[in-house]
Amino acid sequence: MGGILEYAVFSLSLVGIYGILTLGLNVQWGMTGLFNIGVAAFFAIGAYTSGILTTPPTDAHLGGFALPIPVGMVGAIVVSGIMAFFVGIITLKLRADYLAIATIGIAEIVRLALKNETEITGGVRGMPGIPRPFDEMLGGQYELAFLIMLLILLGVLFIGLEKARTSAWGRVLRGIRENEDTTLAAGKDVVNFRLQAFVLGCCVMGFAGALYAHFISFISPDAFKPMLATFLVWVMLIAGGSGNNKGALLGAVAIWAIWSGTEIITGMLPADLTTRAGALRVLLIGVLLEVILVTRPEGLLSEAGERMRMIRREARRDKLAEDRGASGARSSAGE
Amino acid sequence: MAEFLQLTVYGIVLGSIISLGAIGLSLVYGILRFPHFAHGDLITLGAYLAFVLVTTMGAPVLVALPVGVAGTALAAVAIDQVLYRRLRRVAPVILLISSVGVALILRSAIQLIWGPSNQVYATGIQFPYRFAGVNIKPDHLIIVGGTILLVVALHLFLQKTKVGKAMRAMSDNADLAQVTGIRVNSIIIWTWIIGGGLAAAAGIFLGMDTRLHPVMGWRILLPVFAAAILGGIGRPYGAIIGGLAIGLAQEYSTTVISPSYKPAVAFALMVLMLIVRPTGLFAGRKV
Structure with a gap:
């Protein structure tokens, strides 16, 4: 019984983190129509920033500043935001498909940097010993406390983004998504609004990265299989209903459930095929995405x-x- | 000087491979108006289809090449007719998302069938020819020669045949082309045959030059996109120049920065191009 409960708490925490990522993508794609395939890059930037700021002093990678966890999280948000600002300034004047190509480049460069800049990131050995919140206070009950904190943060974020969506600001973003020229003709600074949406979305992704780092306590380049993480978040948003924050969260829960379900299916495969099970899971999710796109492109909600x-x-x-x-x-x- | 020449050789070889990928990508982009993110995985598919022939029948790579090309062209047409065709009426960006999905489906299927590790067409060491201190492997000559042959064939196809002309017309101005009575669906099918076939050739050459791996195509997708944008979207001739430029730039850059950052060079060139002249060197489709 305890095992199942622990598994449920662990899963829900991961769902919560994916939910935050999906909300971040919803600001960019759902609300504004910005195509970002570099989700994992900003997620990783957030995770590593928070890791560098909060780990105890070390020679294995840059930093070890041993700062409090909230400082690490704010740092993660700020650094992802700054990165997004520079990427956005260059690429947001272009069409959606050029932005998509550019974000692949960002994801690729971040991946290479994580691996090769050993002095900053610890390279392939990763970054261990990232402190967990409430660890000292609560000892064994850490996971549950983390989940509660995560759900509160998720709730606050959801309400904030819902407010933003229904505000005049959100209306301008939807206007840009639906018809850029009309919005421009209405006197809105389209590029500026896009930049704001892009940076805000990336800040949310960086925040999710920081939460992940403090939840798992160890990060490495392998933890950010960029295509897989990015792809899952995209499928979540599209399945749930892009443009709709509730849909984004529902999609995160539904797709995560399916994703875990495929693990159970592939677990039943004969032993000599288990090494390839990961590929089969990705294949199934890919097929699911295509089915959704053909049959119900607007998503569940x-x-x-x-x-x-x-x-x-x-x-x-x-x-x-x-x-x-x-x-x-x-x-x-x-x- | 010898080092410079050596890098030039590597750059031309890499540039040939990138060009073959970029021509197809550029044509698909110009005619169907979406960046086809599964193009890298078509490259991988071609390499592995040829690999089957090489390992099961002991065929030389050059004999396996046409089979890999045909198989991949067929797969590209099938993907288009089953999937992309249904999505064509909605926004192009939905096609983009769909192609990302196709990319992952192809890659995981390849991984499922052939396993996740590295494979090679031929083991053993090839003894390079030496000219004035520059090493040139026989495979390099095959890659560059094969690319030249394919490009000449493509040129004749685009200039001399009716389908080729219709294709260029569609790429220049789709609406105007349709008004003149060009049958869109058959042109689209031809675009996939050429795009898929050239991608397969790129994959097989890449496999000869390095190794086969399920993400080999995805890793080269960024330079291929960069080449297509550099040459101008929808400009097959531009894509060749773009591919060579990217290939040379990536190799020359290794004298200054770590070789592991080669893709970053392609990316930097692409971003620079997008800022300075987003239509590409040969004024492709307007943004």
Whole structure:
């Protein structure tokens, strides 16, 4: 029983981290239509930044500043944001597909740097001993405490991004996504808004990276199989419903469940095939993505569906108000 | 001087391989209007299909090449007709996402069938020819010669045949081409045959030059994209120049920075091009 509970807590924490990544991508792709295939790069930048800032002094890699964990997290957000700013300044004036190609380049360079810049990142040996929050205070109960903290942070982030989405700022982003020229004609600084959305999304991804680093406590280039992580986040967002924060979270949960499910299926394979099981899992997820794109491209919770529900709700409210107003008018006419 | 010449040789070999990938990518980009992210994995597929013939029948690589090319062209057409065709009516960016999915499906299928480790076409050492202190392996001559042959064949196809002309017209201006009665679907199929076939040739040459590995194509995708953008999207001739430029730049860069950062050089050139002249050297499709 304890084992199952532990597994559930561990899984939920990973789902939460993927959920944050998906929310970050939703700001870029879902809301603004920016195509970022470098999700894993910003995730890794966040993880390594926080790792460098918070680990105890060491010679194995740069830093070991032993700063408090919240400082590491803020550092992760800031550094990913700065990276995103420079990438964005160069590429955001271009079309969505050029941005996509450019972000592959970023992901590739970050991957190479993690491996080769041994003095900064510890190279292939990775970076061990990243402190975990609440570890000293709670001892054994660390995982549960982390999950609760993660869910609170996720909740705060979700509410914040929902507010941003429904604000005037979010409307401009959707305008850019739907029709850039019209938005430009309406006097909005399109490139600037795109840059803001890109940087914000990357900050969220960097934050997720920091959380991951402090959760697992050890990071290495192998932990960031860039295509796999990026691809899973993309499938999550598209399956859940891009443009919709609720959909993004639902997608994270659903796809993670399927992803873990494939592990159970491949676990039943004969022993000589288990070394190739990872490839089979990726293949299944890839097929799933194509099926979703062909049959239900808007995802489980579509953005349009969300809007329809909102319009209906508003219509009902208006009708109520109208009825009340009309009956009030009638009664006043009767007097 | 000898070192410079040696790097030039390596650069031309690498540039030939990149060019073959970039021509197909550029044509697909120009005609279907989306960056085909699975192109790298078509390169890998071609290399492995030829590998099957080499290992099972003991065929020389050059005999296996046409089979690998045909098989990959067929696979590209099949992927298009089964998947991309259904998505063509929606935004091109959905095709982009779909091609990322196809890339992963192809790569994991290759890994599933042939395993995740390195493979080679032929073991043993090839003795290089030496000219004025420069080493040239027989394989290098085959790669460059094969590329020249393929490029000449492509040139004749694009200039002399009706399909080739229609293809260039589609790439220049799809709407105008359709008005003149060009049948879109058959041109698209031809684009995939050429794109897939050339990608396979690139993969087989890459496998001869280095080794076969399930991510070999993905690793070279960034330089291939850089070459296509440098030459101008939809410009097959530009892609050749772009490929050679990227190949040479990557090899020359090793005198200054660590060789492991070669892809970064391609990336830097691409970004520079996108800033200075986003239409490419030969004024391809406007952004």
